[in-house]
Every structure is written in C-alpha cells, then in structure tokens.
Amino acid sequence: MTVLEIEHVAIGYSSTLIVDDLSVAIPKGQISTIIGPNGCGKSTLLKAVARVLRTQDGAVYLDGKAIHQLKTKEVAKRMAILPQTATAPGGLTVFELVSYGRFPHQTGFGTLRKEDYEYIHWAIDVTGLREFSDRPIEALSGGQRQRVWIAMALAQGTDILILDEPTTYLDLAHQLDILLLLQKLNKEEGRTIVMVLHDLNHASRFSQFMIAMRDGQLVVNGNPDEVMTKENLQKVFNIDATMALCPYSNNPICLSYQLYENAE
Amino acid sequence: MTTSAEAVEGLGKLEELQRRSHPVRAVVALIVGLITLIFAIGLSISFGAADISLGTVWTAVFHFSPDLTAHQIIRDIRLPRVLGAALVGGCFAVAGAIMQGMTRNPLADSGLLGLNSGAAFMLAVCFAFFPGLPYMFLILWSFVGAGLGVVIVYGIGSIAKGGLTPMRLVLAGAAVSALLGALGEGIALYYRIGQDLAFWYAGGVSGTKWYHLQILSPWILVAMIGALILSRSITLLSLGEEIAIGLGQRTGVIKVWGMIVVLILAGAAVSVVGAVGFVGLIIPHITRYIVGHDYRWIISCSLVYGALLVVLADLFARTINPPYEVPIGAIIAFIGVPFFLYLARKGGKEL
Amino acid sequence: MNNNSFLTASQQKARKKNFFILSILVVFIVITFVISMNTGVIKLTPMEVIRTLFGFGDAQQQLILYEFRLPRIIIAVLVGMGLATSGAILQGISKNALADPGILGINAGAGLAVMLFISFFPATTAAPVYLLPVLAFVGAGLTAIVIYTLSYKRHEGITPMRLLLTGIAVAAGISSAMIVLTLRLSPENYQFVATWLAGSIWGSNWKFVLSLLPWLLILFPFVYAKSRVLNILNLGDLTAVGLGASIEKERRWLLAASVGLAGASVSVSGGIGFVGLIAPHLARQLVGAKHQFLLPASALVGGLLVLLADTIGRSILEPSEIPAGIVVAVLGAPYFLYLLARVKE
Numbered sequence: 001m002t003v004l005e006i007e008h009v010a011i012g013y014s015s016t017l018i019v020d021d022l023s024v025a026i027p028k029g030q031i032s033t034i035i036g037p038n039g040c041g042k043s044t045l046l047k048a049v050a051r052v053l054r055t056q057d058g059a060v061y062l063d064g065k066a067i068h069q070l071k072t073k074e075v076a077k078r079m080a081i082l083p084q085t086a087t088a089p090g091g092l093t094v095f096e097l098v099s100y101g102r103f104p105h106q107t108g109f110g111t112l113r114k115e116d117y118e119y120i121h122w123a124i125d126v127t128g129l130r131e132f133s134d135r136p137i138e139a140l141s142g143g144q145r146q147r148v149w150i151a152m153a154l155a156q157g158t159d160i161l162i163l164d165e166p167t168t169y170l171d172l173a174h175q176l177d178i179l180l181l182l183q184k185l186n187k188e189e190g191r192t193i194v195m196v197l198h199d200l201n202h203a204s205r206f207s208q209f210m211i212a213m214r215d216g217q218l219v220v221n222g223n224p225d226e227v228m229t230k231e232n233l234q235k236v237f238n239i240d241a242t243m244a245l246c247p248y249s250n251n252p253i254c255l256s257y258q259l260y261e262n263a264e
Numbered sequence: 265m266t267t268s269a270e271a272v273e274g275l276g277k278l279e280e281l282q283r284r285s286h287p288v289r290a291v292v293a294l295i296v297g298l299i300t301l302i303f304a305i306g307l308s309i310s311f312g313a314a315d316i317s318l319g320t321v322w323t324a325v326f327h328f329s330p331d332l333t334a335h336q337i338i339r340d341i342r343l344p345r346v347l348g349a350a351l352v353g354g355c356f357a358v359a360g361a362i363m364q365g366m367t368r369n370p371l372a373d374s375g376l377l378g379l380n381s382g383a384a385f386m387l388a389v390c391f392a393f394f395p396g397l398p399y400m401f402l403i404l405w406s407f408v409g410a411g412l413g414v415v416i417v418y419g420i421g422s423i424a425k426g427g428l429t430p431m432r433l434v435l436a437g438a439a440v441s442a443l444l445g446a447l448g449e450g451i452a453l454y455y456r457i458g459q460d461l462a463f464w465y466a467g468g469v470s471g472t473k474w475y476h477l478q479i480l481s482p483w484i485l486v487a488m489i490g491a492l493i494l495s496r497s498i499t500l501l502s503l504g505e506e507i508a509i510g511l512g513q514r515t516g517v518i519k520v521w522g523m524i525v526v527l528i529l530a531g532a533a534v535s536v537v538g539a540v541g542f543v544g545l546i547i548p549h550i551t552r553y554i555v556g557h558d559y560r561w562i563i564s565c566s567l568v569y570g571a572l573l574v575v576l577a578d579l580f581a582r583t584i585n586p587p588y589e590v591p592i593g594a595i596i597a598f599i600g601v602p603f604f605l606y607l608a609r610k611g612g613k614e615l
Numbered sequence: 616m617n618n619n620s621f622l623t624a625s626q627q628k629a630r631k632k633n634f635f636i637l638s639i640l641v642v643f644i645v646i647t648f649v650i651s652m653n654t655g656v657i658k659l660t661p662m663e664v665i666r667t668l669f670g671f672g673d674a675q676q677q678l679i680l681y682e683f684r685l686p687r688i689i690i691a692v693l694v695g696m697g698l699a700t701s702g703a704i705l706q707g708i709s710k711n712a713l714a715d716p717g718i719l720g721i722n723a724g725a726g727l728a729v730m731l732f733i734s735f736f737p738a739t740t741a742a743p744v745y746l747l748p749v750l751a752f753v754g755a756g757l758t759a760i761v762i763y764t765l766s767y768k769r770h771e772g773i774t775p776m777r778l779l780l781t782g783i784a785v786a787a788g789i790s791s792a793m794i795v796l797t798l799r800l801s802p803e804n805y806q807f808v809a810t811w812l813a814g815s816i817w818g819s820n821w822k823f824v825l826s827l828l829p830w831l832l833i834l835f836p837f838v839y840a841k842s843r844v845l846n847i848l849n850l851g852d853l854t855a856v857g858l859g860a861s862i863e864k865e866r867r868w869l870l871a872a873s874v875g876l877a878g879a880s881v882s883v884s885g886g887i888g889f890v891g892l893i894a895p896h897l898a899r900q901l902v903g904a905k906h907q908f909l910l911p912a913s914a915l916v917g918g919l920l921v922l923l924a925d926t927i928g929r930s931i932l933e934p935s936e937i938p939a940g941i942v943v944a945v946l947g948a949p950y951f952l953y954l955l956a957r958v959k960e
Contacts, residue, residue: 420952420955420956421955423956424955424956424957432955434712434713435712435713435896435951435955436952436955438713438892439893439947439948439951439952439955440948440952442889442892442944442947442948443944443945443948443949445944446813446889446940446941446942446943446944446945446948447941447944447945449809449813449938449941450813450937450938450941450945452809453806453809453810453813453937453938453941454932454935454937456802456806458805458806458809459797459798459800459802459805462794462797462798462805463798542787545783545787590795591791591794591795591798593791593794594791594792594794594795595791596791597787597788597790597791598788598791600784600787601784601785601787601788604780604784605765605781605784605785608766608777608780608781608784609765609766609768609777609781
C-alpha cells in the first residue's frame with residue numbers, strides 16, 4: 001500500500017532543476033531510504049515531500065491528495081520532519097523543545113493538555129532522554145541533541161516520519177542507537193519512515209524499500225535485494241563494490257569497494 | 265584525532281570555497297576598477313567652479329607650472345580633495361570587508377565597533393566645550409573617540425566568559441554605539457550644537473589639505489598592507505572559528521590585528537568625513553558578489569571600488585547644485601541604496 | 616491547573632520562577648510610577664499623590680497629576696511595552712539578535728515624516744501639532760510597506776535576511792534624505808526635530824494615550840496568541856514547516872503587528888529605538904526563550920525602562936529635560952554590556 005506518491009516532480013531553485021521528472025511511490029508502514037551520491041538531489045526530494053520546497057512540476061500526494069493543497073497543519077498531524085541541520089535557540093530545555101512537537105495539535109493559546117503531556121513524556125522516554133529533560137539543549141552532546149530533535153518529531157505523534165541524514169555526526173554506537181529506535185517504531189507501531197542515509201549498509205540493513213538516485217533522477221527502487229547489487233552501485237556511485245550478506249538482516253551489504261579507473 | 269579530522273573537514277571547505285572564488289574575474293574587476301578610478305579622479309579634478317580640461321589636469325599633475333592659475337587650483341584645492349575622497353572610500357570599504365569576514369555577519373561594518381559613535385561623541389564634546397578648536401585637533405580628537413569606542417567594545421567582549429565571539433562583538437558594538445551616540449546626542453541637544461555638527465559632517469572631504477594627507481597616508485598605507493597580509497587568515501575566519509583553528513590559525517591574534525587595522529582605517533576615515541557607514545557595508549557585498557569568497561580579492565577590490573564610489577559621490581556632490589554642495593553621505597546613499605536593494609533581491613543567498 | 620502534575624518538580628519550579636519574575640517587574644513599574652508621580656517642578660509627597668489618586672487632592676494637585684503627569688507616565692509605559700514587544704517579535708521571526716524596529720526603517724520613516732512636516736509647518740505655528748503622531752505613524756507604515764514590497768519575491772516570499780538587508784538600505788536612504796533636510800531647517804525647528812528624534816515623551820496628553828491605547832489593546836492579545844508560532848519559527852523554516860506552521864502567512868501577520876506596535880509607539884515618543892533592541896535580550900536572560908513568558912517579560916522590561924528613563928530625564932537637569940531615548944541608552948547600554956560580559960552564550 002502506498003502512503004506517499006511522488007509523481008513526475010521537478011524541483012529546483014529558480015532556473016536550475018535539481019530533481020527532474022521523478023516518480024516513486026513510498027510504501028505505507030515500511031522504512032524507505034533514499035541513497036545516492038552528494039548533490040544528487042536526495043535532500044531536495046525530501047524537502048519537496050516535506051512541502052518545504054514547492055515543485056515546479058508534478059506533485060506529491062499524501063493518501064491520494066496533493067500535499068500542497070492540504071492544510072499545512074493537517075499535513076503536520078500526519079507527517080513529521082527532521083531537517084539535516086536544526087538549531088535550537090539558546091536557553092531552551094529538552095522538555096520545552098520536545099513540547100514544541102505538539103504544535104500542530106494545539107489551538108489558541110495552546111496550553112498543553114493531558115494527551116500532549118503523555119506524548120511528550122513518551123517521546124522523551126523512548127529516546128532515553130528522561131534524565132536530561134530539564135537540561136538546556138546547548139549543554140548536551142551531539143548524539144543527545146540529535147535524539148532531542150527526534151523526540152520532538154516523535155512527540156508530533158504522526159504515522160509518517162521523514163528524516164534527513166539522522167545519523168550524521170554520530171559515532172558508530174550512536175548511529176545504531178538511532179536506527180534501532182526507528183526500527184522499533186516501525187515494527188511495533190507500524191510507522192512509515194522515510195529517510196536519507198549516507199551509509200549504504202545501514203540503509204540496506206534497516207529498510208524494506210530503497211530509492212537510489214543520481215543526477216536528480218531515479219536510478220532504481222525496490223527492496224534491498226533488488227537495489228543493493230554490484231551493477232546498481234556502479235550506476236549510482238561509480239564504485240566497484242564487493243558484496244556480502246548482512247549477518248543481522250540477511251540483506252546485501254557492501255563489504256568493501258574500489259573506485260573504477262574511469263571515475264571522475 | 266579530532267583536530268586532524270576537523271582540519272580535513274576545514275580543508276574540504278576551503279577547496280569548496282576556492283571553487284566558488286573567481287580569480288580571473290577578480291583580476292579583471294581589479295584592473296577595470298583601477299582604470300575607472302584613475303579616470304574618475306581625472307574627471308573629478310577637471311570639474312568644478314572653474315572648468316578645466318582633462319589635458320590641463322594631466323599637465324598639472326605631471327608638468328606642474330606654478331604660474332598657471334588652473335594648475336594652482338588643481339594642486340592646492342582639487343587634487344587633495346579628490347585624493348582624500350579616494351582614501352576615505354578605500355578605508356571604509358576595506359574596514360567593512362574585514363569586519364564582515366571576521367564576524368561572519370553580513371550586516372557588520374566598522375560602525376559596529378563603536379567607531380562612528382565614538383568619533384561623533386568626541387566631536388560633540390569638542391564643539392560643546394572647546395569651541396573654535398582648529399581642524400587638525402578636531403580630527404585628532406575624533407580619532408581618539410573612535411579608538412575609545414573600539415576599546416570599550418573590544419574590552420567588554422574579551423573579558424566575557426567564553427571569549428570574544430562574533431555575536432558578542434556585534435551585540436557589544438550595538439550597545440556601545442547606542443550609549444556613545446546617546447551621550448553625543450544629549451550634549452548636542454543641551455548645548456544646541458546639533459546643526460553645527462550636521463554641517464561639519466555635510467562638509468565631507470571638501471576641507472582636505474595636503475598636510476592632512478601627509479599625516480594620514482603613512483598610517484593608512486601601513487594598515488592597508490596589514491589588511492592584505494591578514495586577508496588569507498580572514499578568509500579562514502569567515503569559514504568559522506573552529507575551522508580556522510583546525511587549519512592552524514591563531515584566531516585570537518588575528519582578531520586583535522584585524523581590529524587594529526579596522527581602527528586605523530575606519531578611524532582615519534571617520535575623523536575626516538564623519539560616519540559615511542554605507543560604504544563599508546555595501547562595497548564588500550558588491551565585491552564578494554563579483555570575486556567570490558576569497559578575502560585576498562575581496563579586500564583589494566574593496567579598496568579600489570570604495571575609493572571609486574566616494575570619488576564619484578564627491579564629484580556629484582559638487583556638481584549637482586553648484587555652488588552649493590550636497591552632503592556626500594546623501595549622495596553615497598543615493599547611489600548605494602538602489603544597488604544594495606538590487607543585490608539583496610538578486611543574490612539573497614550570496615549575502 | 617491539574618496539568619501541572621505532568622511536570623517534574625524542577626519544571627514547576629522554573630514556571631513559578633518565571634511568574635515570580637513577571638510579578639517583580641510589575642512591582643517595579645508600580646514603584647517607579649509612584650516615584651514618577653512625585654517628580655517634577657512642583658513637589659508632591661507620596662501621601663499627597665496617593666490621596667489625589669483616590670480623589671482627595673486639591674484642585675492644583677488634581678490638575679498636575681491628572682492632566683500632566685499621569686498621561687505622560689502612562690504613555691511612557693505603553694511606548695516601552697509597544698517597542699519592546701515589537702523588537703521581541705522581530706528578533707523571533709528573523710532569528711537575528713540585532714533586529715529591532717529601527718532596523719526596519721520604522722524610526723527613520725516616522726522621523727522623515729516629522730521632519731518634512733516641520734520644514735513646511737514650522738513648530739512655531741503651533742496649530743497642527745496633533746497631526747504629528749498621525750504623520751509619524753503614516754511615515755512609519757509607508758516605510759514598512761516599501762521595505763516589505765522591495766524584499767518580496769514571487770515563489771520565495773520574504774526571507775528574514777533579505778528583509779533586514781532591505782530595511783537597512785531603506786533606513787540609510789531615509790537618513791541621508793534627513794541630513795539634506797536638516798541643513799535647510801532653522802535652528803529652532805532643528806532643535807525641535809532633534810529632540811523628537813532623540814526620543815522624548817513630548818505628547819503628555821490624554822489624547823495621545825487614547826491614540827496609542829487601541830493599538831496595544833488589539834495587538835498585544837494577537838501577538839500573545841501567536842507565542843507558540845513564534846517559538847516554532849525560532850527553530851528555523853524547515854522545522855517550522857514540518858510542524859505545520861504556514862510560515863509565510865504567520866510571518867506576514869507578525870510583521871504587520873510589529874510594525875503597528877512600533878509605529879504607534881514611535882508616533883508619540885520619537886525614536887526610542889534602543890528599547891526594542893535590549894528589552895527582549897534582558898527578558899530572555901530573565902525568563903528564557905519561550906515566547907509565552909518572553910513576550911510579557913519583554914513588554915514589562917520595556918515599559919519599566921522607558922518610565923524610569925523618562926522620570927530620570929525629567930528630574931536630573933530640572934527644569935530642562937533630557938529626552939527619554941537618551942536616558943534609556945545611557946541606562947540600558949551599560950547593563951546590557953554587563954550582561955554580555957557575565958553570561959555565557
């Protein structure tokens with residue numbers, strides 16, 4: 001079943017198109033990952049899905065309705081977004097920032113209701129931030145800060161989560177930490193997760209659906225077995241990959257790789 | 265471990281930056297700017313109450329004969345004035361470029377260091393308590409005032425916990441400017457000298473004499489050389505403090521030297537013509553737009569185009585409504601505002 | 616208030632602390648109010664002031680308090696609140712700590728209007744003096760519209776950075792026009808305009824209170840209702856959109872409110888621009904970054920600051936007055952610098 005339908009979208013800044021005529025369907029209740037080389041338009045596509053960028057052509061459909069025609073607040077109740085670089089204003093505590101995730105559900109002056117508190121506390125607990133909840137965000141480490149932003153997106157209480165490189169700047173253990181958390185949310189609560197990842201093996205291990213892009217165009221999409229092949233990696237990244245199987249997920253991973261002689 | 269990783273990241277950014285800077289365009293811009301500047305200086309000398317041909321300008325400069333009135337006008341009145349304008353423009357523009365690079369704030373100019381308000385405050389004090397002070401002393405005291413402003417801003421920024429961050433510098437500058445500005449304004453209101461001050465500022469570079477240039481130019485020359493020496497480090501600082509440190513820059517030292525250079529350049533300019541802050545704000549933006557993000561080029565081009573802007577502004581100021589002169593600051597704003605607006609619209613990201 | 620049971624002890628403490636700070640600010644305003652009532656050429660004791668306020672004063676005391684001092688004090692507080700709130704909004708939506716109503720050219724626009732007016736109708740012909748605030752407001756509003764239009768781009772709308780840059784450019788243009796006008800003014804007119812520009816509560820009259828009050832009464836609730844939106848806008852455009860804020864629309868409304876507040880304030884007070892810059896900063900130190908507390912705290916700090924400045928300005932060099940704008944800067948800047956030196960980023 002499809003939850004997000006991207007149809008013939010063209011996205012760009014004024015004259016240059018970054019994504020050109022791309023169509024892909026995001027399956028419901030699965031983890032989908034977009035991979036591709038730097039500057040291929042991954043983040044741009046994600047921003048268009050998140051309706052931050054307007055499409056020049058084509059449209060993104062959420063449950064069959066064009067996303068830019070829906071009320072932005074209604075979309076925010078369905079879909080949470082974690083941007084790549086998020087900065088919090090100084091002096092804000094973890095609890096306060098996470099509580100901002102309830103924004104789309106509030107009206108008027110927006111005092112937090114019981115339900116709001118439940119979501120906030122759940123988000124803080126599930127991201128393991130309980131002991132930090134009254135600390136100012138600037139006093140946290142990089143990994144903790146990233147979890148605060150994820151907690152905020154979780155507190156939004158949406159069934160779709162969109163994350164732009166959620167593991168950047170994190171060490172190996174913290175990367176896995178975040179991904180296992182997302183996997184848990186997907187498995188236990190059936191949330192749809194769409195993200196951009198740089199680490200191919202993580203992408204393959206954790207997602208059921210992969211989208212490979214190059215030069216603003218879709219190269220291939222499908223399950224990890226279909227996408228993570230030697231041929232596709234050559235097409236997308238221009239690398240000569242030695243493939244293996246992940247002992248945890250049984251999905252193909254890239255053991256090591258070499259640049260082709262004719263690489264740019 | 266981390267430092268080398270940061271250094272690698274820094275180098276990556278540096279490479280990206282070099283891709284975004286355009287040396288060829290910069291050289292062309294520099295040459296075109298210089299030629300235009302020389303032509304503008306010649307033009308400016310030839311225009312005035314007594315019309316003098318460009319040929320006469322040429323002979324007056326290179327084959328001076330004291331018997332000719334035209335030659336005397338050029339040598340005694342027009343030449344120092346035009347050179348003063350060029351000097352002032354170059355100073356403001358380079359000081360602004362350094363400020364923007366060091367603070368990473370596109371809204372920064374030398375006025376933010378408390379320079380303009382310090383000079384204005386001291387000038388108000390001089391007008392109120394020591395009326396009739398000779399021109400030379402007024403300039404000297406303005407410079408002292410500019411220095412005072414910088415010392416307060418820099419001092420407060422530095423004693424703070426966590427050191428002198430760009431944001432703190434900018435905020436301290438805004439507060440000190442407001443404080444000194446208010447004190448100056450208060451004195452001006454109480455002693456009713458506001459309009460006299462306005463006339464002083466409106467005078468612009470008209471009163472520039474050879475001996476002013478003699479006194480100012482060695483300082484300015486040294487500061488300009490300092491600016492060019494610092495320019496590479498400022499490029500790194502403009503990428504961010506951590507990256508600059510990662511690449512082995514001693515950022516504290518560079519900032520102190522940068523401030524001193526800004527103080528000399530902008531202080532000299534402010535004390536001669538008053539706060540024509542817009543030059544320092546727009547010229548670096550314009551040059552950055554042309555030459556990219558390498559401060560070696562930004563600073564050298566700012567020098568040329570800043571000089572050009574003020575020379576032209578002075579020319580217009582004299583010729584629009586002769587024999588009266590329009591305040592030079594108004595002319596600069598008149599030229600600068602539309603251009604700045606255009607840039608703000610077109611290259612929102614570049615700024 | 617049963618919701619509080621969801622908050623941890625330290626969160627409840629933080630909340631209480633913020634409410635406490637707000638009430639302390641109110642107390643300070645009340646104290647300054649009483650002191651200010653006593654300040655002036657004719658001395659009244661605090662007892663006399665309180666008696667008169669409750670309607671037991673003699674005719675002269677009534678006249679002084681009700682017709683001269685009270686309106687002036689109220690205007691000072693309102694102006695401070697308006698400018699500070701305007702600054703807090705601008706800093707919130709632009710994420711730039713240097714944003715204040717002055718940077719949007721509002722002071723300059725109002726100043727130019729006043730200056731034009733004075734060059735055509737010298738201050739000595741006292742007749743149309745009531746037109747001044749109207750003109751100042753129109754000047755401020757027109758400037759804001761010009762800046763908004765110039766920084767608007769189709770498809771992209773308004774970005775805060777472009778708005779600030781445009782504001783600076785337009786303000787610079789207006790200032791230079793004012794330099795040219797300055798030179799044409801007679802010394803008396805110049806003095807009037809300069810005093811006006813320096814920011815003085817010169818319109819000490821109930822009519823000015825009435826011209827200012829409606830703006831604040833309408834705009835304050837509107838802005839407070841938007842505190843959540845301001846919180847979200849503070850996180851950056853991407854996050855704000857993700858959370859379902861229509862950033863373009865919200866920004867436009869908040870901007871309009873900010874212009875309205877600043878324009879109405881500047882029209883009766885002249886250029887007390889510095890309040891709009893520092894009051895939000897001081898408030899942030901006191902109550903943190905959440906706009907639910909930041910906005911009222913900014914307003915109270917601003918009101919207190921201008922009232923204090925006006926009181927000092929009236930009393931220190933009696934019988935001549937120092938414009939409140941100057942006193943605000945002289946009082947506020949050192950404290951601001953002290954904060955800057957003491958507090959970590």
